[in-house]
Amino acid sequence: MAFLSPISLSHDPPTSLIAPRTIDSTQIFGSKLKSGELQHTQLRLTANSRTTPGLTMSASREPPALTQEHRNNKLETVVETESGTDLFDNLKRRFLSFKKHKYMENLEHYEQLAKNQEPKFMVIACADSRVCPSAILGFQPGESFTIRNIANLVPPFEKGPSETNAALDFSVNTLKVENILVIGHSCCGGIRALMSMEGEGDSSNFIHNWVIHGKNAKLKTKAAASNLNFDQQCKHCEKESINRSLLNLLTYPWIEEKVREGVLSIHGGYYDFVDCTFEKWTMDYKETSLNEEDGKISVKDRLFWC
Numbered sequence: 001m002a003f004l005s006p007i008s009l010s011h012d013p014p015t016s017l018i019a020p021r022t023i024d025s026t027q028i029f030g031s032k033l034k035s036g037e038l039q040h041t042q043l044r045l046t047a048n049s050r051t052t053p054g055l056t057m058s059a060s061r062e063p064p065a066l067t068q069e070h071r072n073n074k075l076e077t078v079v080e081t082e083s084g085t086d087l088f089d090n091l092k093r094r095f096l097s098f099k100k101h102k103y104m105e106n107l108e109h110y111e112q113l114a115k116n117q118e119p120k121f122m123v124i125a126c127a128d129s130r131v132c133p134s135a136i137l138g139f140q141p142g143e144s145f146t147i148r149n150i151a152n153l154v155p156p157f158e159k160g161p162s163e164t165n166a167a168l169d170f171s172v173n174t175l176k177v178e179n180i181l182v183i184g185h186s187c188c189g190g191i192r193a194l195m196s197m198e199g200e201g202d203s204s205n206f207i208h209n210w211v212i213h214g215k216n217a218k219l220k221t222k223a224a225a226s227n228l229n230f231d232q233q234c235k236h237c238e239k240e241s242i243n244r245s246l247l248n249l250l251t252y253p254w255i256e257e258k259v260r261e262g263v264l265s266i267h268g269g270y271y272d273f274v275d276c277t278f279e280k281w282t283m284d285y286k287e288t289s290l291n292e293e294d295g296k297i298s299v300k301d302r303l304f305w306c
């Protein structure tokens with residue numbers, strides 16, 4: 001067992017991956033798509049579509065890039081980029097490849113999955129498009145019950161219901177997973193939003209209202225890393241917030257009970273996509289304290305994959 005050692009801050013993210021200080025909903029995941037670029041994604045109608053009987057157009061409720069065709073009471077959504085690539089053609093190819101090479105070749109397994117699921121892991125990861133747990137850790141269907149939210153945060157029990165703790169309830173109490181793994185990552189726009197907020201943030205801002213769950217991690221980061229520059233502080237907070245989420249998991253009585261009984265383990269993970277490394281650690285429950293003012297986590301079995 002070992003108390004959490006000081007966090008390594010040796011790798012600064014390249015500036016191209018750092019979200020601007022002014023955070024809004026279009027910037028939070030570091031997307032390169034700015035609003036102006038989005039406007040270039042347009043529907044292209046076939047020449048005869050306007051005259052095809054039974055075909056009408058509806059676009060009033062869709063964003064500018066989407067227009068829908070109603071054909072013989074069937075709804076088809078057509079999305080084409082300016083280059084003419086049909087985005088859904090790609091998805092169709094991928095799905096049919098999955099069906100041929102994964103599903104049909106392991107039919108017995110998938111038939112069993114259709115009846116039941118017994119995942120060993122409950123994973124809480126960021127919604128960021130670059131950090132899909134199944135892509136980086138190879139989780140296959142049936143192996144991980146997963147919830148993804150901004151900045152992979154676990155709110156404390158007393159904050160009441162959310163989609164994250166609903167998923168925790170189902171996975172722990174019904175599926176009886178044996179492991180909860182909270183995965184954070186480098187260049188997290190959600191953590192950057194948390195670190196950029198003034199005080200409690202704007203109460204009408206959905207993102208502020210969510211990332212404020214990481215307030216204790218921010219306070220601890222500011223206290224421990226005030227001498228570092230803002231980017232380094234954000235990286236520190238990315239790891240600190242994972243540990244705050246691990247501590248918050250213990251505020252759920254039904255999680256704490258199972259961890260105490262030894263039938264459930266709590267783990268942290270940190271995926272750095274700048275240098276493609278993964279760090280994993282496990283909470284040492286017996287040495288972890290929730291009684292101190294802000295809790296104190298003890299960890300064991302720390303691994304570093306590079």
Ligand SMILES: [Zn+2]
Pocket residue numbers: 126127128150151152185187188189190191
């Ligand atoms: Zn993130």
